[in-house]
Structures are given as structure tokens and as C-alpha cells.
Amino acid sequence: MRDTERDGEALRDDPVVRSKMANLHTEAEGGSRHGAQVRHRGGEGGERRQGRKDFQPPTVAASEYKLFATEYSVRLANASMDIAGPGTQMRVRTDDAPMEGRAESTYRYTVIDTIGGGASEIQRNIIARRGLGLPKNF
Numbered sequence: 409m410r411d412t413e414r415d416g417e418a419l420r421d422d423p424v425v426r427s428k429m430a431n432l433h434t435e436a437e438g439g440s441r442h443g444a445q446v447r448h449r450g451g452e453g454g455e456r457r458q459g460r461k462d463f464q465p466p467t468v469a470a471s472e473y474k475l476f477a478t479e480y481s482v483r484l485a486n487a488s489m490d491i492a493g494p495g496t497q498m499r500v501r502t503d504d505a506p507m508e509g510r511a512e513s514t515y516r517y518t519v520i521d522t523i524g525g526g527a528s529e530i531q532r533n534i535i536a537r538r539g540l541g542l543p544k545n546f
């Protein structure tokens with residue numbers, strides 16, 4: 409985005425592109441902090457407490473993070489394709505593709521992360537029932 413021009417205009421000057429990038433960057437920052445917190449509560453910090461009876465694995469926070477991170481990856485991949493344009497459909501490691509084709513593989517592979525390890529709908533159910541105390545709906 410820093411170096412690419414479209415129709416003689418730098419992409420970095422396009423307000424729509426800038427807005428999209430700012431939103432994605434903000435989401436990435438928030439997600440990164442949430443991920444660190446979940447790791448601390450469940451892993452690094454949790455290990456010291458796991459022998460204790462009152463230790464509660466952070467299942468709701470883990471589901472929130474899994475849901476957010478994988479759905480975010482899809483949004484990021486979609487934005488890469490939108491911003492970089494038609495050349496992004498070229499396969500990964502294609503020298504003259506934008507970002508050497510990384511957008512294309514990311515676009516395909518991020519979808520499966522919303523399924524593996526428990527689909528997004530399952531994560532939402534965990535958050536709704538365990539986190540928000542909502543009733544079973546199935």
C-alpha cells in the first residue's frame with residue numbers, strides 16, 4: 409500500500425483504503441492484546457494455578473479470541489484482495505503478483521480456520537451460554 413499506485417494515484421492517499429487499513433490495524437491491536445491475556449490466564453499464568461481447586465480455565469475468553477482472530481483473518485484476507493486488486497488472484501510465490509501472491513493463499517486458507525478447532529457458531533454458543541448466561545437454543 410505504501411508503494412503502489414492505481415490510476416496514477418498512490419493507494420496510501422485513497423481515503424477508502426486508509427480507512428480500511430486503520431480499522432484493520434486497530435482490530436489487530438485489540439486482538440493481539442486479547443490473545444496475550446488469554447495465553448496468560450490459561451497458560452503462562454494459569455499453569456501456576458492449575459493445581460488449585462479454584463482454577464477456572466478461561467474457556468469463554470478463549471472462545472472469544474478464537475472467534476475474533478479467525479473471523480478477523482478472513483476480513484483481513486478479503487481486504488487484501490480488495491485493496492491490491494485483480495492481480496491478487498495469482499498463486500502464492502508468483503513474482504509479479506502483488507505481495508508475491510500471498511493474498512491469494514491467505515484468502516483460501518483463512519476460511520478453514522473459522523471451522524477447525526470448533527466452528528464460529530460453536531464459539532458463539534459457548535460465549536452466549538457460559539459467558540452471557542443465555543439459555544440453550546438447540
Ligand SMILES: Cc1cc2nc3c(=O)[nH]c(=O)nc-3n(C[C@H](O)[C@H](O)[C@H](O)COP(=O)(O)OP(=O)(O)OC[C@H]3O[C@@H](n4cnc5c(N)ncnc54)[C@H](O)[C@@H]3O)c2cc1C
Nearest residue numbers: 519520521522523524525526527528529530531533545546
Ligand atoms: C483445517 C482443519 C484442520 C483440522 N484439524 C483437526 C485436528 O488436527 N484434529 C481434530 O481432531 N480435528 C481437526 N479438524 C476437525 C475440526 O475440529 C472440525 O471440523 C470442527 O470442529 C467442526 O466440526 P465438524 O466438521 O463436525 O462440523 P459440524 O459440527 O458438523 O458443523 C457443521 C456446521 O454446522 C454448524 N453447527 C454445528 N453445531 C452447531 C450448533 N450446536 N449450533 C450452531 N451451529 C452449529 C457449524 O458451525 C458448521 O457451520 C480440522 C478441521 C479443519 C477444517
